[in-house]
Amino acid sequence: MTSVLSRPSETVPRNPTRRHYVMCPPTHFAVEYAINPWMTPGAAVDLDLAFAQWDTLRRTYVELGHEVTVVEPVPGLPDMVYAANGATVAGGIVYGAMFRYAERVPEAAAYRLALAAAGLTRFAEPTFVNEGEGDLLVAGEVVLAGSGFRTDPRAHVEAARVLRRPVLGLELVDPRYYHLDTAVTVLSDTEIAYLPGAFAPRSRGVLAGRYPAAVIASAEDAAVLGLNAVSDGRHVVLPSAAAGLAAEYADRGFSPVGVDLSELLKGGGGPKCCTLEVRA
Template sequence: MSTHPTLQQSQATPHPEVPERIAQHRRYLMCRPEHFTVSYRINPWMEPARPTDTAKALRQWQQLHDTYVQLGHDVELIDPVPGLPDMVYTANGGFVIDGRALGVRFRVAERRGEERPFMDWFAAHGFDVVEPVEVQEGEGDFLLVGDTVLAGTGFRSDGASHREVAEVFGREVVSLTLTDPRFYHLDTAIAVLDPVEGPGGVDRANIAYLPGAFDERSRAVLAERYPDAILVDEADGAVFGLNTASDGRNVIVSPRAVGFIAQLRERGYVPIAVDLSELLLGGGGIKCCTLELRG
């Protein structure tokens, strides 16, 4: 019997009427939250007066790490740096496609110390590192769906960074504007469920998103491009339900996003609940702690 109870869910059999989802191997970069605390406020989730429990954050983070490993994914680690409590949110450390890593330029001063450690790590591990010009916060605001990059703006990443991403990676970039300060990064309002097309180019419900996090134009773009997307309600969005990691079959998700979990099952995905409630005090969840390394 598995010692990881949530992984028992991965053995569930989808309803026969829904498509069989295929798990794909992933390589992730993570950082142990050894210095995690909330000593400043740079997003609506952070309350410096509210105590944080670093030991609890470490236990929850370890469960996420172990879940990835038990699913067969590779997890690389970057060393945490004292004085940089948000380094655990590795998704903001860069954007990596085809072995090329675009570094970040944080908007907020409190996180700028993270920029060089991430770029140094990429360089030391064989990635072609591109020094950023524009202000942007990595995979927090850039999500790869097939050959297209969905790019967020409105709170952290400048719109000019979207042009930079298009030039660096030679991909189509679709700009989306966030309007709710609770969802200040794109990866808090969109979950990429199937990053690539299905067998034979079959269309799949590639993403899930929270319509209320976007302006009218962005909602229209998403509706046109992803007509079969899962639309997540406010209650599930507010518990960072969309801040997930998916391998195309298994979706690591907050246990509090109960409606979204039911929607995932209906579409043939296998939700695996991992609670990162302590790290949510810093404004980050599952995806925030997970940077995909695309070789």
């Protein structure tokens, strides 16, 4: 496997690219069921705090120069705040989501309508379970694709056809990191951060071969969902508790931006979970 990039010098300029994000406010957020190890049904949720934290994330993106489209939350869909799972968008093509658990199935149609209303009408209906950008991370010209807990590996083949990009399949084995976006951060087209222990041995080998200079997350940073982060090529928006990752990013010339999403962490989500990127 061809490797991607040696470790960059600190003098290499980091140029941010203006992004378009889709977000959904946590108006109906609650922890009513458990479909990942982070969730405890009936856990107390401070909705005012959840909204304030979410809005800080939204304002952070705007202040960094990015466009944010806010979609209307649907009553009865408490996890709709995790917009990343609603679809994968690349080249203006929307590859729709199909959720593993019944509790989230209606979100797929809600995001399809919301994205169409935003002008994204080139929609591909999925045949197999895939949970959007939770398991399909666009990294330059390739898509890193997770499986093991949510997304069906057959969706990887479908995604490659629909999105017209090669797909690199990766198997997750630690249930705490049930989506790929909890175990990998795409920092730039050629750079990532990840937690090796979240992956099956073969997938660890694939990542090590392709990204020999990757940032390796500590277990402590991963355990606060520090890898559930969003990068524009310079600024890396990540959970403020992931201090080790923030220091490593700064050392490599990135600008880490810490945010606190402690209320939304109760549902198993961080900055990336709340952020669906629209790639024209």
